[in-house]
Amino acid sequence: MTYRAGWIHFTNVAPILDSLILPPGVSAMTGVPTEMNEALLSGRVDIANISAVEFIRNAGTLEALPDFSVSVLGPVYSVNLFHTRPLEGLRRVALTSQSAMSVALLEVILRERGLSPTLERAEGDAETLLAQGYDGVLRIGDSALREWYGVVGPxxxxxxxxxxxHAGRGITVTDLAESWFELTGHPFVFAVWAYHKGNPPPPGLIGAMRTARRDGLGHLADVAQRHSRRLGLPVRVVQHYLWNFRYHLEAPDRLGLREFAAKAVPGHAELKFGPRPGDAVTSREPV
Known part of the structure; x- marks a missing residue:
């Protein structure tokens, strides 16, 4: 039986996925974060690099690989709130439907500041939505990175x-991962590689992912060069963006994930991770 993977293939995971060669018996599909969240939860795929908040919300049924994540310590550059008023003066904020994770992070940051602007679903680039009357716009992914550079560059x-x-042309850009670090002092985990308990990925897929990660991180300049052309951004921007990420799931990342879980999903089930490399197959590490 084919083991089905679902990949959110934004630039931020290029060092893992660009050179990944799927082993026999594994297929893959791609989509935006909310699509891959739904695909995993509905059973259309068996493993996906889903948003950490969906992993937390479904901790009763999901387990995650113990050594993979998309995390960052400080600014991320691609999860941004574009706004024309100070945060304390925000009234209407447009939210993307592409990412449950970023919306949950924004809600935590606003709540911690005692703020409660109206949050509305609306799609479009930041400057267009700001011109339509929103005073805040949440943008994610490659588009957010380009729009950030368009505001604060060159x-x-x-x-x-x-x-x-952090501002240009009358627009301020608040980096939500940087705001999280200022709030907690911890890394922020945007995504983990999750699967349904009892249906872990075959060892060949995990090995291929680790090989691809080593290759991507070892040739980060080449990865940045390739994606800078696609994004229309300077190589320096893309290379700094990529080397800023943490692609493992180490103790500081787990600490940040634990704190976010407590703030965003109170009463969540215990988070479970599969065995680390070299552990016995039956071992499980709670967080």
């Missing part, structure tokens, strides 16, 4: 990514 030979401003 990068010159004398500037770095970290020295770019």
């Amino acid at each position: 990068l010159t030979p004398d500037t770095t990514m970290t020295s770019l401003p």
Whole structure:
């Protein structure tokens, strides 16, 4: 029987997925985060790199690989709130339907600040939605990265990514992962590779993913060069963006995931992870 994988193939997972060669007996489909969340929960795929909040919400039935994540410590550059008023003055915020994770993170950050603007579903680029009357727009993924650079760029030979401003053309960009770090001091875990309990991926797929990750991280300049052309962004921007990510799931990442779970999904079931490399097959590590 074919083991079915579902990949959210944004640029941020290119170091894992670009060079991944599926072993025999494994197929794959791609989609945006909410599509892959639904595909896994409905059983259309057997494993997916789903948003961490959906993993938390469905912790009673899902388990995750113990050493894979899409995490970041500090700014992420591609999960942004574009706004024309200070956060404390926000009235109407447009939310993308592509990502449950980013919406949940925004809700936590607003709640921690004691803010409660009206949140509405609306699709479109940030500047268009701001011009339509929203004073805040949540954008994610490759489009958010391009729009962020369009507001705060350009990068010159004398500037770095970290020295770019947080505002331009009357628009402020609040990086939600950076806001999380300022709030908690922890990394933020955007995604994990989850599967239904009792149906773990075959060892060949896990091995292929680890091989692809080593290859991608070892050739990050090549990955950045390839994706910069597709994104229409300078190579320096894309390379900094990619080397900012944490693709494992280490103790600091688990600590951040635990804190987010407590803030976003109180009363969630215990989070379960499969055995680490070299562990006995029957071992399970709760978080």
